[in-house]
Amino acid sequence: MDYKSYIAERLAAEGVSAREIAESIAVPPDPAMGDFALPCFKFAKVMRKSPVAIAEELKNAYPTDEVIGEVSAVNGYLNFKVNRRGLAEDVLLRIFKEGARYGASDLGAGKTVCIDYSSVNIAKPFHIGHLSTTVLGGALYRIFNFLGYHAVGINHLGDYGTQFGKLISAYKRWGKKDEVEKGGIHAINALYVRFNEEADEEMEREARENFRLIESGDKEANELFEWFKSLTLAYVKTIYERLHITFDSYLGERFYTDKMQPVVDELKEKGLLKESEGAQIVDLEPYGMPPCLILRSDGASLYATRDLAAAIYRKNTYDFDKCLYVVAYQQNLHFKQFFKVLELMGKEWAKDLVHIAYGMVSLEDGAMSTRKGKVVWLEDVITKCVEKAYAVIDEKNSALENKREVAEKVGVGAVVFGALYNNKIKDITFSYDKALNFDGETSVYVQYTCARAASVLAKARAEGYAWSAEDVSEPCPQEFELLKALGEFPEIVRAAAEKYEPSYVARFCVDSAQKFNKFYFDCKILQAEEGVRAFRLALTEATLTVLTNALTLLGIGVPEKM
Numbered sequence: 262m263d264y265k266s267y268i269a270e271r272l273a274a275e276g277v278s279a280r281e282i283a284e285s286i287a288v289p290p291d292p293a294m295g296d297f298a299l300p301c302f303k304f305a306k307v308m309r310k311s312p313v314a315i316a317e318e319l320k321n322a323y324p325t326d327e328v329i330g331e332v333s334a335v336n337g338y339l340n341f342k343v344n345r346r347g348l349a350e351d352v353l354l355r356i357f358k359e360g361a362r363y364g365a366s367d368l369g370a371g372k373t374v375c376i377d378y379s380s381v382n383i384a385k386p387f388h389i390g391h392l393s394t395t396v397l398g399g400a401l402y403r404i405f406n407f408l409g410y411h412a413v414g415i416n417h418l419g420d421y422g423t424q425f426g427k428l429i430s431a432y433k434r435w436g437k438k439d440e441v442e443k444g445g446i447h448a449i450n451a452l453y454v455r456f457n458e459e460a461d462e463e464m465e466r467e468a469r470e471n472f473r474l475i476e477s478g479d480k481e482a483n484e485l486f487e488w489f490k491s492l493t494l495a496y497v498k499t500i501y502e503r504l505h506i507t508f509d510s511y512l513g514e515r516f517y518t519d520k521m522q523p524v525v526d527e528l529k530e531k532g533l534l535k536e537s538e539g540a541q542i543v544d545l546e547p548y549g550m551p552p553c554l555i556l557r558s559d560g561a562s563l564y565a566t567r568d569l570a571a572a573i574y575r576k577n578t579y580d581f582d583k584c585l586y587v588v589a590y591q592q593n594l595h596f597k598q599f600f601k602v603l604e605l606m607g608k609e610w611a612k613d614l615v616h617i618a619y620g621m622v623s624l625e626d627g628a629m630s631t632r633k634g635k636v637v638w639l640e641d642v643i644t645k646c647v648e649k650a651y652a653v654i655d656e657k658n659s660a661l662e663n664k665r666e667v668a669e670k671v672g673v674g675a676v677v678f679g680a681l682y683n684n685k686i687k688d689i690t691f692s693y694d695k696a697l698n699f700d701g702e703t704s705v706y707v708q709y710t711c712a713r714a715a716s717v718l719a720k721a722r723a724e725g726y727a728w729s730a731e732d733v734s735e736p737c738p739q740e741f742e743l744l745k746a747l748g749e750f751p752e753i754v755r756a757a758a759e760k761y762e763p764s765y766v767a768r769f770c771v772d773s774a775q776k777f778n779k780f781y782f783d784c785k786i787l788q789a790e791e792g793v794r795a796f797r798l799a800l801t802e803a804t805l806t807v808l809t810n811a812l813t814l815l816g817i818g819v820p821e822k823m
């Protein structure tokens with residue numbers, strides 16, 4: 262039951278739609294106030310009455326029933342108390358019926374959302390800076406799919422540019438086939454770094470020539486390039502697997518090589534292209550932005566040119582309803598510029614392109630900082646977190662089976678959750694110890710809560726108890742708060758998609774886990790009398806189902822035992 266809509270539909274207010282009312286309804290921080298509350302201040306202007314008068318009037322008109330039993334007006338707020346048993350029946354039934362699909366919907370049926378995320382650069386480190394784009398994008402991908410959209414995950418590979426010429430030069434000078442084969446991306450990156458340190462003018466010239474060879478289709482240069490690419494992809498895929506990240510397309514920047522000329526032609530045709538110091542640009546001064554560079558004076562294309570071609574290609578290929586770009590806020594201007602250029606080209610769908618900007622992640626731990634000129638590889642952060650998780654688990658419960666497996670779920674989960682827990686635009690400092698705190702606002706706290714619920718259920722089964730969604734009795738306050746939270750999940754998932762904020766789901770996890778633990782410590786589950794026990798076991802199972810669904814959406818595994 263969507264209580265907010267239920268209430269809103271029964272509140273006829275002049276000049277205000279039910280949807281607007283539903284969106285204004287909130288859950289008061291103090292449950293004593295009511296289960297839902299509508300602040301009436303917002304409506305004072307349209308209705309030309311004081312909020313206090315509006316609340317009073319709406320209260321008198323509201324038809325209470327078996328769903329909403331009580332309405333009161335307090336200081337301009339309209340407070341609603343729901344029938345607690347009715348809510349319990351409703352929420353439990355739905356969770357038991359829908360199981361792993363609880364929270365899912367067909368809201369997005371027939372709609373396609375392209376999501377450009379992670380978008381790694383070939384032969385460059387896959388570093389801590391890629392964490393947020395990878396896990397935010399991965400979470401959005403799952404959330405949109407869960408809501409019935411057709412999500413298309415795109416890894417827009419950075420596989421274009423003069424650096425590949427440099428890499429070929431470096432390899433030809435210093436590289437050994439078997440060493441590179443063995444060392445993979447680390448070996449390639451070392452060659453690249455060495456080239457940049459040692460290159461003189463002659464070497465730079467040679468690198469440009471090698472790049473030209475790739476471009477002109479030279480066989481040897483292209484074989485080397487493809488080799489470097491496959492080594493990079495093999496490497497990043499091992500990390501994607503650990504993070505539960507998948508893509509539908511790995512079409513990188515290079516794919517658009519032959520698709521840029523038509524864009525340039527179209528820009529010219531539409532009178533948008535201008536020459537400036539030998540380069541071809543689109544003037545964006547009227548929109549308060551620097552010009553968007555399309556072709557350099559030597560005729561070379563730019564990042565924006567390839568993004569223009571890619572957006573058009575995606576529209577033609579997927580006919581998306583939205584195309585999201587999960588990229589750090591440092592590229593704000595780039596996205597504003599090329600979105601504007603598409604709009605000027607008359608692409609009405611330019612409005613459907615969304616830059617999902619996010620803040621920076623840095624490490625609290627100074628030992629692995631970028632200050633020493635060393636890049637922090639994402640893999641090292643994950644590995645270190647898993648090791649630390651192992652140590653914590655071993656200390657807490659050294660007899661646990663599958664400690665390695667559990668540590669992988671806990672450690673990876675901590676890194677992922679660390680990047681997803683805060684509003685995405687915030688800069689964050691990752692701390693291993695905080696992320697692995699069993700009592701913090703952490704994934705391990707949520708995972709531990711799941712294991713606790715699973716263990717209660719296992720014990721109950723062993724003792725021969727049975728329960729179902731029908732085993733409902735009048736909920737006590739702890740049970741009721743938990744049920745209310747679980748009942749909000751479908752709406753949380755919808756809001757997370759609408760605002761592109763997986764953090765809503767992460768916060769939901771912590772909030773519900775806290776409510777479960779309050780219930781667990783305050784109410785006896787297994788020792789309760791028979792009818793109440795069955796209800797509490799059903800509630801325990803429902804909690805486990807919903808938390809599992811939520812963590813899965815974030816890409817975090819749920820250990821059965823901890």
Ligand code: ARG
Nearest residue numbers: 377380381382417419568588
């Ligand atoms: N590879 C780029 C970088 O590391 C990110 C690409 C983002 N996607 C895009 N369509 N521009 O900065």
